[in-house]
Amino acid sequence: MLKRTIYIGNPSYLRLKQHQLVVACTNTKEPKGTVPIEDMALLVLDHPQITLSTQLINRLMGNTVAIVHCDNHHLPSGLMLPMAGHSQLTERWRHQLAASIPLKKQLWKQTITAKITNQKELLAKYQQPTEAMNVYLQKLVSGDETNMEGKAANHYWKYILTDFQRERFGEAPNNFLNFGYAVLRSIVARALVSSGLLPAMGIFHKNKYNPYCLADDIMEPYRPFVDLLVLEYITLHPTEEELTQQAKAHLLTIATQDVLIDAKKRPLLVAVTTTTASLYKCFTGERRTILYPLMV
Amino acid sequence: MSEQRYNAYRVMWILVLFDLPTETKAERKAASTFRKRLIADGFVMFQFSIYMRHCPSRENSKVHVKRVKSSLPKYGKVCVFEITDKQFEMMEIFHGRKEIPKPQPVQQLELFYFLFSIKCKNHL
Numbered sequence A: 001m002l003k004r005t006i007y008i009g010n011p012s013y014l015r016l017k018q019h020q021l022v023v024a025c026t027n028t029k030e031p032k033g034t035v036p037i038e039d040m041a042l043l044v045l046d047h048p049q050i051t052l053s054t055q056l057i058n059r060l061m062g063n064t065v066a067i068v069h070c071d072n073h074h075l076p077s078g079l080m081l082p083m084a085g086h087s088q089l090t091e092r093w094r095h096q097l098a099a100s101i102p103l104k105k106q107l108w109k110q111t112i113t114a115k116i117t118n119q120k121e122l123l124a125k126y127q128q129p130t131e132a133m134n135v136y137l138q139k140l141v142s143g144d145e146t147n148m149e150g151k152a153a154n155h156y157w158k159y160i161l162t163d164f165q166r167e168r169f170g171e172a173p174n175n176f177l178n179f180g181y182a183v184l185r186s187i188v189a190r191a192l193v194s195s196g197l198l199p200a201m202g203i204f205h206k207n208k209y210n211p212y213c214l215a216d217d218i219m220e221p222y223r224p225f226v227d228l229l230v231l232e233y234i235t236l237h238p239t240e241e242e243l244t245q246q247a248k249a250h251l252l253t254i255a256t257q258d259v260l261i262d263a264k265k266r267p268l269l270v271a272v273t274t275t276t277a278s279l280y281k282c283f284t285g286e287r288r289t290i291l292y293p294l295m296v
Numbered sequence B: 001m002s003e004q005r006y007n008a009y010r011v012m013w014i015l016v017l018f019d020l021p022t023e024t025k026a027e028r029k030a031a032s033t034f035r036k037r038l039i040a041d042g043f044v045m046f047q048f049s050i051y052m053r054h055c056p057s058r059e060n061s062k063v064h065v066k067r068v069k070s071s072l073p074k075y076g077k078v079c080v081f082e083i084t085d086k087q088f089e090m091m092e093i094f095h096g097r098k099e100i101p102k103p104q105p106v107q108q109l110e111l112f113y114f115l116f117s118i119k120c121k122n123h124l
Helices: A054-062 A089-097 A101-125 A131-139 A148-160 A174-194 A213-218 A220-236 A245-256 A268-284 B002-008 B025-040 B058-070 B085-089 B117-123
Strands: A004-008 A012-017 A020-024 A031-036 A040-045 A050-052 A066-070 A076-080 A258-261 A264-267 B012-019 B044-047 B050-055 B077-084 B093-095 B098-100 B109-112
Touching (some): A004 A245, A040 A245, A076 A174, A101 A131, A101 A148, A101 A213, A101 A220, A131 A148, A148 A220, A174 A213, A174 A245, A174 A268, A213 A268, A220 A245, A220 A268, A258 A268, B012 B058, B050 B058, B058 B077
Parallel strands (some): A004 A040, A012 A050, A040 A066
Antiparallel strands (some): A066 A076, A258 A264, B093 B098
């Protein structure tokens, strides 16, 4: 089911009333709107003057709603997820933790294949050279030992944006990309938790300071969808450098972007859960391939 | 394009209309329990004794119809029906003879910027 993304961008008081999220004015406590919690997927909090009740947080966690906090630069800085998003939690963790190294390497190869394929599709969409990408796809080996991901990324960024340096804290459109990726990461982490997987144990990423290694692995093939949204936005607003509310509203539509998964057209939010469910089946040995999206 | 896709998921609205007896204390209690359960399930009041709920798909609307059926009071008349988002959109509402805007369709992405939106802009 396609669930809802709620973005709060001004001072408000959020509380629970009869299983509904009530958004109220900070001063008057007058309700401005209600949302059924079971229909929600993401709650994005982007203002310092937002108050939440503990009851509400508890109920959000009970319904696997990811709470995303944004910092002073309006970039997502924190993500809150439930401890148990799935009833068979420990069994699923056991399968995940017992995954063999060859399996993880195979899964990583599939992930990078999907990522490079989507990057290639996007380059083709913008009439840029794609031949090199085919070469990288052919040279891809188990575990991506030859680092074709990096080589493909180099080619991709060179052609997709002119005069651009992809950096973590760089100039626009880096800020747009960062916002989009952060939202995508929350969506993926939420889907992993709801499939009963441990987002900290990645198949490739293993930075000891990163609590979302697996989310970072699984989101790779989804990144080009964010890139597409950013490209669309900067084509429409070429002079804009700031991450405005309008820009964020555009980027938050990532959840409803159409993707092709398992030969079906689905919104991205639904596709991510398909991917995480197939990943779990790979860990148990029921499947050999993860289902990843394709550009439409 | 995405918005169309969201509609292609066959967005539905459920309407619940009821006339419940409120003669005795027990009947009033049953009526208010029924109403509260509707609210807890995400229904909002449209008119007195008419509640409605937005459902993103047909499968989802079936779930909520089932829930309404499971909380029916012993006495009184209740009518439950579903309409598509398209039919909902064609609704006309009047206050007196003046036409008033219909409820906003529910979006997948909802942005709450009701107050201080100018202040927010400056802040950015």
